[in-house]
Amino acid sequence: MGTGFANSKIESERVSxxxxxxxxxxxxxxxxTCLTVVKRxxxxxxxxxxxxxxxxxALSLLRENKSAFDLIISDxxxxxxxxxxxxxxxxxxxxxxxxxxxxxxxFDVVMKGVSHGACDFLSKPVRMEELQNIWQHVxxxxxxxxxxxxRSGSVEESEHNRHIIDDSEYTSTVNDGPDSSWKYQxxxxxxxxDDDTELDSVDPTSSKKPRVVWSVELHQQxxxxxxxxxxxxxVPKRILELMNVPxxxxxxxxxxxxxxxxxxxxxxxxxxxxxxxxxTLCGASSNAKLGQLGRLDFQTMAVSGQISPQTLAALQDELxxxxxxSLTMPSMNQPVVQQALVQGNSCVSFExxxxxxxxxxxxxxLSSFPVWSSNNLGVVGSSNNLGxxxxxxxxxxxxxxxxxxxxxxxSRTISSESNHAINVQPSCLVAPTKPSDNFQVAVNPxxxxxSVAVPTQSSGSYQAGNAIAPMTQDSVVxxxxxxxxxxxxxxxxxxxxxxxxxxxxxxxxxxNNPGLVNYxxxxxxxxxxxxxxxxxxxxxxxxxxxxxxxSSSTLKTQRDVLVNHxxxxxxxxxxxxxxxLPTKSNVVxxxxxxxxxxxxxxxxxxxxxxxxxxxxxxxxxxxxNTSWQLxxxxxxxxxxxxxxxxxxxxxxxxxxxxxxxxxxxxxGFVGKGxxxxxxxxxxxIESPTNELTNGITYTGDDAYFLNxxxxxxxxxxxxxxxxxx
Amino acid sequence: xELANLQRRYLDFTSPLFHEGILDNQFTQLQQLxxxxxxxxxxxxxxxxFDDSEKLLNELTRTLDQQVVDFKKVDAHVHQFKGSSASIGxxxxxxxxxxxxxxxxxxxxxxxxxxxxxxKQEYFLVKNKLETxxxxxxxxxxxxxxxPMMW
Numbered sequence: 044m045g046t047g048f049a050n051s052k053i054e055s056e057r058v059s060x061x062x063x064x065x066x067x068x069x070x071x072x073x074x075x076t077c078l079t080v081v082k083r084x085x086x087x088x089x090x091x092x093x094x095x096x097x098x099x100x101a102l103s104l105l106r107e108n109k110s111a112f113d114l115i116i117s118d119x120x121x122x123x124x125x126x127x128x129x130x131x132x133x134x135x136x137x138x139x140x141x142x143x144x145x146x147x148x149x150f151d152v153v154m155k156g157v158s159h160g161a162c163d164f165l166s167k168p169v170r171m172e173e174l175q176n177i178w179q180h181v182x183x184x185x186x187x188x189x190x191x192x193x194r195s196g197s198v199e200e201s202e203h204n205r206h207i208i209d210d211s212e213y214t215s216t217v218n219d220g221p222d223s224s225w226k227y228q229x230x231x232x233x234x235x236x237d238d239d240t241e242l243d244s245v246d247p248t249s250s251k252k253p254r255v256v257w258s259v260e261l262h263q264q265x266x267x268x269x270x271x272x273x274x275x276x277x278v279p280k281r282i283l284e285l286m287n288v289p290x291x292x293x294x295x296x297x298x299x300x301x302x303x304x305x306x307x308x309x310x311x312x313x314x315x316x317x318x319x320x321x322x323t324l325c326g327a328s329s330n331a332k333l334g335q336l337g338r339l340d341f342q343t344m345a346v347s348g349q350i351s352p353q354t355l356a357a358l359q360d361e362l363x364x365x366x367x368x369s370l371t372m373p374s375m376n377q378p379v380v381q382q383a384l385v386q387g388n389s390c391v392s393f394e395x396x397x398x399x400x401x402x403x404x405x406x407x408x409l410s411s412f413p414v415w416s417s418n419n420l421g422v423v424g425s426s427n428n429l430g431x432x433x434x435x436x437x438x439x440x441x442x443x444x445x446x447x448x449x450x451x452x453x454s455r456t457i458s459s460e461s462n463h464a465i466n467v468q469p470s471c472l473v474a475p476t477k478p479s480d481n482f483q484v485a486v487n488p489x490x491x492x493x494s495v496a497v498p499t500q501s502s503g504s505y506q507a508g509n510a511i512a513p514m515t516q517d518s519v520v521x522x523x524x525x526x527x528x529x530x531x532x533x534x535x536x537x538x539x540x541x542x543x544x545x546x547x548x549x550x551x552x553x554x555n556n557p558g559l560v561n562y563x564x565x566x567x568x569x570x571x572x573x574x575x576x577x578x579x580x581x582x583x584x585x586x587x588x589x590x591x592x593x594s595s596s597t598l599k600t601q602r603d604v605l606v607n608h609x610x611x612x613x614x615x616x617x618x619x620x621x622x623x624l625p626t627k628s629n630v631v632x633x634x635x636x637x638x639x640x641x642x643x644x645x646x647x648x649x650x651x652x653x654x655x656x657x658x659x660x661x662x663x664x665x666x667x668n669t670s671w672q673l674x675x676x677x678x679x680x681x682x683x684x685x686x687x688x689x690x691x692x693x694x695x696x697x698x699x700x701x702x703x704x705x706x707x708x709x710x711g712f713v714g715k716g717x718x719x720x721x722x723x724x725x726x727x728i729e730s731p732t733n734e735l736t737n738g739i740t741y742t743g744d745d746a747y748f749l750n751x752x753x754x755x756x757x758x759x760x761x762x763x764x765x766x767x768x
Numbered sequence: 769x770e771l772a773n774l775q776r777r778y779l780d781f782t783s784p785l786f787h788e789g790i791l792d793n794q795f796t797q798l799q800q801l802x803x804x805x806x807x808x809x810x811x812x813x814x815x816x817x818f819d820d821s822e823k824l825l826n827e828l829t830r831t832l833d834q835q836v837v838d839f840k841k842v843d844a845h846v847h848q849f850k851g852s853s854a855s856i857g858x859x860x861x862x863x864x865x866x867x868x869x870x871x872x873x874x875x876x877x878x879x880x881x882x883x884x885x886x887x888k889q890e891y892f893l894v895k896n897k898l899e900t901x902x903x904x905x906x907x908x909x910x911x912x913x914x915x916p917m918m919w
Contacts, residue, residue: 076817076852083801083809120847146851168794168854171801 063178064089067111071101071129072118072144077167081116081144084171090178098124102132109137109256113181116165119145119152127159134160135306136257138298140180144169158309160302191279191297255295264288265299274307771913778904779916785901790894795857799917814898817856821891824849828887832880842880843872849887860890 068090072078078094085092093112095101098121105112115133119126130141143156146167156164162180165173257265268285269277279297286296785791802809824845831842850865864887871879905915 074820074848074852074855076813076820077855079813079816080798080801080855083806083813087801118851120844122844146854147847167851168797168857171797 063181065091066178066181067091067093067113068177069093069095069101069104069112069115070117071095071098071115071121071126073097073121073123074118077118077144077169081169081174084169084174085116087171088175090174097121098126098129102129105133105137105139106256109139112139114177115139115141116177117141117143119143119147119156127155130156130159130161131306134302135262135299138184138255138257138302140184142177142180158312160305188294188298191294255291255299257299261286261288261291262299265296265303269300269303274304771908771911774904774908774911775913775916778901778908781904782901785897789859789863790897792857792859794854794859796917798856811902814856814902817852817858818895820852821849821895825884825888825891828884832877832884837875837877837880839872839875839880843869846872858891858894861887861894864890 068085070078070082070085070092071094072081073096075096078096082092082094093104095104098117101115101117102124105115117126117129121129126143126145130143133139133141140162141160142163142165143161144165144167145152148164148166153164162184163177255261264286265282268282271285272278272281277300279293279300282300283291283293283296786795798810798813828842828845828849831838831845846865846868850862850869853859853861853865864883868880868883868887871883908915
């Protein structure tokens with residue numbers, strides 16, 4: 044068994060008959076006794092064994108020569124390096140199968156092995172029978188790679204594949220009919236004539252392909268390419284093209300991608316618990332600068348979109364009279380949310396992108412996003428109406444803003460930026476303070492993800508042109524005196540963010556905006572928003588809160604009702620009750636009934652009290668739990684949306700609520716002590732159909748309100764602020 | 769007949785070891801790994817085990833003797849001891865290790881010390897038995913015979 048399993052083609056033809064004889068194994072264990080025993084067993088199985096008592100030396104052995112080994116068996120507990128760490132490294136760098144061993148086989152230990160990518164887990168003391176079958180891991184991996192190769196079109200037919208298994212010679216100790224299983228395998232192999240051999244070679248002319256070393260630089264390039272494409276659209280072929288690394292093959296990329304995804308999944312699972320992401324942006328001056336803000340956040344959007352009663356309760360707690368809140372940015376490393384956003388296509392990978400970007404960032408200082416002058420500056424000077432801003436990446440936050448009637452001078456630390464396409468790194472603060480005429484974000488895949496952009500003063504226009512992706516995701520955008528806020532072709536703007544064009548916001552124009560605006564966010568055109576336009580039907584303020592606070596000249600809300608989401612395709616439109624709260628109204632409003640479509644179950648009536656102050660109260664929607672899930676962004680547009688009602692917060696100018704339909708669930712709208720405009724209209728509720736198109740399921744307490752042209756229809760009453768037409 | 773006697777003595781000596789749980793099936797596996805190409809395999813492994821174990825026991829004694837006991841360290845040693853004893857089939861030793869780990873988790877110094885005592889006892893017991901076993905084997909081999917196997 045000299046030639047080993049992973050040799051050149053010629054040699055392997057020779058030895059392949061005796062496969063898995065000669066398979067090269069690297070055995071790593073600090074316990075010499077065990078090392079000796081297992082080694083002996085492996086030798087008896089006719090494998091080729093190299094031993095290492097230290098993980099570090101094993102790693103260097105591997106790095107020197109990847110093709111020297113086919114399989115690694117490693118102990119979990121080692122003094123110099125954790126076995127799982129070794130596992131991870133081997134997986135990423137060398138793409139070799141690794142089997143873990145330990146005398147500790149508790150669930151969490153084995154689970155850790157699984158999550159780190161181990162092929163198998165052996166418990167000590169290791170028995171011969173177990174070792175005899177480990178060759179399957181090598182084969183399995185090769186086959187999988189072969190499939191990739193096959194797909195890529197450059198498959199080398201390998202003849203010796205067919206002769207690999209020689210039933211008669213190999214004695215398997217597997218008790219369940221080893222022969223039959225062997226034969227099965229053999230048949231499988233025979234049928235895979237097109238598959239490449241266990242060699243990684245794609246090029247028919249080369250007999251042996253060296254394994255690719257995924258160095259940090261190479262990995263970085265890989266990550267950049269994936270980021271560019273978006274994790275969900277990242278296919279090996281495109282990644283390969285983008286990386287443009289000579290000698291790298293599609294299959295290398297494919298297998299690396301596979302591992303990478305696994306890695307991400309694991310990280311995101313871990314990250315979820317970390318919850319430690321802090322945004323400098325928010326924390327800093329939020330309190331001081333921002334006014335009070337009732338903060339409302341809840342996870343309206345989660346991958347599975349469920350708002351649990353606990354969440355609701357938590358929200359309620361929050362909502363209840365906590366006037367000044369600081370801005371916090373909870374951790375953002377959460378597993379991806381959805382792809383659904385908007386139009387399914389464009390912005391999708393954002394979150395994923397962020398998700399995987401982040402860990403990489405942390406771990407390896409690889410930046411997944413081109414960070415541009417991220418000014419981790421302090422806060423965003425919010426408009427007068429802002430209270431604390433809370434942007435949470437993970438959850439759809441509905442930012443409740445408490446618009447304050449007074450404009451306040453804000454001191455902000457902001458950097459000024461001229462018009463650029465800004466791609467802000469998550470959780471940064473970008474604040475073009477100066478009167479940039481044009482705060483433009485063109486073709487910006489992601490702006491302000493989880494950050495705050497504050498084109499504070501007199502930005503001529505806040506434009507997000509051609510932004511394909513959610514523009515301000517989980518962020519806060521506060522164009523102060525923007526004359527216009529335009530979003531062209533923007534799929535999603537303000538996903539879960541807050542837009543606060545605080546002052547003299549002349550127009551919010553959402554032209555050509557096919558997507559979702561203000562998804563789960565809050566838009567508060569505080570003052571004098573002259574008009575807002577939206578050309579096409581799109582979902583605006585999906586699940587968000589629009590709070591036109593003051594004297595917007597036109598906030599056309601028909602009878603204070605908000606919007607309906609009309610999409611051409613959708614027949615249903617859901618209406619939401621949009622309660623606008625006049626800023627200074629001290630009207631104590633009576634409860635407002637939400638009119639919801641028949642589909643809505645619990646529409647609660649909102650009773651509002653008009654507080655004298657401007658503290659924000661929050662309207663909670665207590666509905667039953669519903670979870671909504673935005674499956675695909677396609678869904679949003681033009682969906683009939685039944686949106687679950689999301690809560691709304693109240694402030695004296697609050698409007699809100701959306702009823703929704705969700706798969707029939709909850710929605711309750713509970714208002715607490717908010718001041719409501721004297722009139723609320725809640726009519727115009729069309730009956731939304733309960734269908735979720737495109738797989739968007741809204742079941743949740745979130746209500747969205749769609750603000751569409753209906754917005755335009757909204758009449759400006761005392762509290763009319765903006766009209767979105 | 770000397771050989772036959774030796775062999776019988778061997779069996780009489782060895783089978784109770786299994787019955788009493790001092791050794792388990794893993795030891796038998798080790799014996800199976802031994803063959804002409806590797807005639808001293810079991811002896812080799814067991815010798816390694818002895819060396820390693822004595823080091824571990826010393827470490828354990830030292831660590832548990834501190835004012836402030838580092839239980840993590842103790843646990844790591846015990847874990848290792850557990851692994852190696854399991855690998856050669858020293859079942860009782862392994863069992864004591866398991867109990868020992870529990871005390872470590874609970875940071876119970878007294879309990880740990882008790883376990884350590886027990887561990888030493890079991891270890892020396894198995895060591896003793898194995899040494900006798902090897903002697904008997906050697907005698908059989910010297911007498912030209914083959915070692916009767918337990919399986």
